[in-house]
Amino acid sequence: MEKIIIDGVGLHLVEPDKVSMPWVGQPELVTQVLAAWLVLGEDDLPLSPRLVGKPGVGKTTLAYYAGRVSKRPVYLFQATMDTRPEDLIVTPVISEERQIKYIASPVVSAMIKGGVAIIDEGNRMSEKSWASLAPLLDSRRYVESIVAGIKITAHPDFRFCTTMNDDASTFELPEYIHSRLQPQIHIDFPEKEEELLILKKNLPFADDKVLDYVVEFLQAAHVADERYSVRDGINIARYALKRFAGDGDGQRMRTAGYLKEAASMILDSPAAEYFKDLLDKKGHEENN
Numbered sequence: 001m002e003k004i005i006i007d008g009v010g011l012h013l014v015e016p017d018k019v020s021m022p023w024v025g026q027p028e029l030v031t032q033v034l035a036a037w038l039v040l041g042e043d044d045l046p047l048s049p050r051l052v053g054k055p056g057v058g059k060t061t062l063a064y065y066a067g068r069v070s071k072r073p074v075y076l077f078q079a080t081m082d083t084r085p086e087d088l089i090v091t092p093v094i095s096e097e098r099q100i101k102y103i104a105s106p107v108v109s110a111m112i113k114g115g116v117a118i119i120d121e122g123n124r125m126s127e128k129s130w131a132s133l134a135p136l137l138d139s140r141r142y143v144e145s146i147v148a149g150i151k152i153t154a155h156p157d158f159r160f161c162t163t164m165n166d167d168a169s170t171f172e173l174p175e176y177i178h179s180r181l182q183p184q185i186h187i188d189f190p191e192k193e194e195e196l197l198i199l200k201k202n203l204p205f206a207d208d209k210v211l212d213y214v215v216e217f218l219q220a221a222h223v224a225d226e227r228y229s230v231r232d233g234i235n236i237a238r239y240a241l242k243r244f245a246g247d248g249d250g251q252r253m254r255t256a257g258y259l260k261e262a263a264s265m266i267l268d269s270p271a272a273e274y275f276k277d278l279l280d281k282k283g284h285e286e287n288n
Helices: 027-037 059-069 106-113 127-131 192-202 208-223 230-245 255-266 269-282
Strands: 003-006 009-012 050-053 074-078 090-094 100-104 116-120 142-145 150-153 159-165 184-187
Touching (some): 009 150, 027 059, 027 184, 050 059, 059 074, 059 116, 059 159, 100 106, 106 116, 192 208, 192 230, 208 269, 230 255, 255 269
Parallel strands (some): 050 159, 050 184, 074 116
Antiparallel strands (some): 142 150
């Protein structure tokens, strides 16, 4: 864990996140995020976009991918309704030597290293927590740690964004916070071709017929304004494939049977009915 000194106080930085989050399709959304982060001149400042959409449409993946495309280290912070201001900035812990050790949050670590800070599900956080970041998100570009007694200024390369589910807001954020989280980039369900590409990217070992079933399920659900997402589809296909692989008694259920079971367990019984309807529409049964 890297340690730096700010105003005589030792601050330990966390490592950036290195995870596999491939972004498939909708390149214009990546362009929009990168445009928000662009700096046009000495007097310009980057914007701090908020990515808004239904759960499971890929908001975090988009933010992470854009960060990697920008050639910056990316730091993820998962917000909850219990997130405190000190969680966002500096947290004191007791070291093995029984001394106070100050740990920088992912946000502050990104500030210092010139990385990208992503606050995931930011509308679960209270106004009090967001208020601690207010000076970071305007022209001041700093935060203050009351715990450590220091002011931390952001590196010029630092960039920020947050994701927000459009139906999971625990706290109603005030206008002075929303005005700092601009522009709003809306992420919707992908088109059929893009949805199939996402499934193939995440499940390269899956049979094409399984993926075709799942894509048809998702597209029908989108038309019906259901909130089932591509993430749900990936989980359904993954579990159905595991059920088939684990079927050691020689009995081969129909592919749709596994998918119906998976949809019922991962989502709900109405989701399972979509697969039955798909079979009825096709007019035949498919066997693995």
